[in-house]
Amino acid sequence: MLPPARSPGRYRVELVCLGNICRSPTAHVVVAERLADAGLDGVVTVTSSGTGDWHVGGPMDRRAAATLTAAGYDASRHRARLWETGDELDLVLAMDDANLADLGGRTDRVRKFRDLDPVDPGSDVPDPYYGGPDGFEEVLAMVERTAAALVGALEHERPWEAGQDPGQP
Template sequence: MTPKTPELPAARRPGTYRVAVVCLGNICRSPMADVVLQERIADAGLDDRVSVSSSGTGGWHVGNPMDPRAAATLTAAGYDATRHRAQQWAGNDDADLVLAMDAQNLADIGGANDRVMAFRAFDPLEPGGDVPDPYYGGDSGFEEVLAMVERTARSLVAALESQRPWGEHTP
């Protein structure tokens, strides 16, 4: 049985949709998700309507590039990891959908509501699980995160394509 894809909240502004991805320090998980989602959104031809940002609940790394291991994992998989600079979550009220990488991140940004949920709510294999923080581990942790992010991003982009939460519907 295939899990049901969550309903996307409607856009705050018709015609555009903003997705924010949040983790702890914004140097591993959320920037990996940001890069992969942006590429998948562009591949689907939705980049003129859907934007992605990422941030961390802590401010330790603000202004820094992503962790070199995260960047190397993305680069090895064919993604461009060079543009990211860490930023701190500021209660982004402009986001239409906020996706937290784990339960603690979700709690830190105020908990789930109609616009805030776990990133892996869209994971077709294990919906709602945490994306583990690979920071204190080895390279395999970053590869595991990338695999989760890629399959979850595919599912999220499919939901964006079918639900068109920015207000434009196909006949």
């Protein structure tokens, strides 16, 4: 179950990894396309960021971009961003346990991306940075099926319609 929107009419999702050049931007591109395909891009906003500042302002890793491009996605617009407080976000999805810890741990609004994975829920999205092309393809496969599940949950639950109860933190 997804947390309700902090305010009705809009839902904000942030995807977070370490450097915001491989995993979270791959997920960002795929989720954004799935949202558009479902007609939800007008009510659900997806962004991505990293907990480390090494790549801020730079493009996606060339291998991640090549994998996305080969699969028919547009990876050209991404620029790495540094994670900032998520107080205005409705849902923050970390790519692995270390990223989750960097975000302060699991809460109702902070979870792991693969908590929604129908094949292996709760697992990490492995960091392909130090590996070969197969790692990027493996990440894309995990991201595609988890993105489909996330968008399906958004379509079913429509959390932007409920809004956050003012009495809840």
